[in-house]
């Protein structure tokens with residue numbers, strides 16, 4: 001197989017303001033893997049807080065010997081790649097995504113069928129409403145008219161004002177992502193109590209990753225809403241440690257090293273009764289349509305990446321009733337623009 005890749009900067013429609021800072025673009029590396037003229041597309045997205053960069057992804061990809069790969073040995077290829085380093089999760093995800101796209105295209109089946117998934121209906125995807133002034137929030141809610149579900153970023157000093165304002169301008173259900181922003185468990189519980197009266201369905205990563213096990217237990221026991229881990233869980237091996245601390249897990253390809261492990265995480269969650277969300281970083285349709293192949297397995301879907309950028313190198317996912325549409329196209333269902 002032939003492996004090609006190049007850096008590509010995804011430009012955000014709105015500056016992305018989080019509890020941790022502001023940015024206007026996100027670095028990615030776009031990957032192609034070709035065999036006999038058939039191309040599989042992959043993508044690594046590197047929000048800075050995850051510690052990967054164009055340099056780290058490039059140097060990881062340069063180590064790979066794709067000329068030796070054979071698609072029928074996909075699992076073995078992924079294992080071998082994983083053994084090359086402890087981290088580089090997004091770089092590994094890019095290869096996993098491209099190889100699944102390629103394998104689906106070679107076999108003539110949608111990628112989800114490689115995982116035994118036949119369902120084509122996905123839950124409605126949430127659209128992120130970032131931080132901003134009331135005028136900006138009003139505009140973002142208006143722009144999200146095609147979505148049935150809004151994901152509200154909290155974790156700042158004016159959370160209560162912001163959520164109360166948003167609730168006053170729309171009736172759509174909310175997911176809340178606190179992005180580790182509440183450092184005191186009593187503050188977190190009071191906010192969650194308040195949110196529980198505002199048609200909020202769940203709260204993601206209410207407290208920092210370094211929160212003690214005892215505090216997480218207390219929070220889960222007393223929380224009026226389901227709490228989901230995002231930053232606290234990256235891969236399958238993390239699930240064992242947290243399965244009793246959260247009601248659910250946000251599974252993302254860039255954390256899990258790709259589709260194969262994300263699917264195994266769904267298996268684990270379904271077996272143990274953990275709820276699931278499939279989420280994303282700032283990603284183009286490339287990684288999003290790959291994730292969408294697993295979306296029918298999730299309780300919640302948050303795959304809004306392509307709708308937040310202005311220079312998607314692939315066709316935008318199709319939404320009907322706020323749900324990403326999966327059709328019978330072979331591979332991940334991603335088409336270069």
Ligand code: MG
Nearest residue numbers: 177204205230
């Ligand atoms: Mg999150």
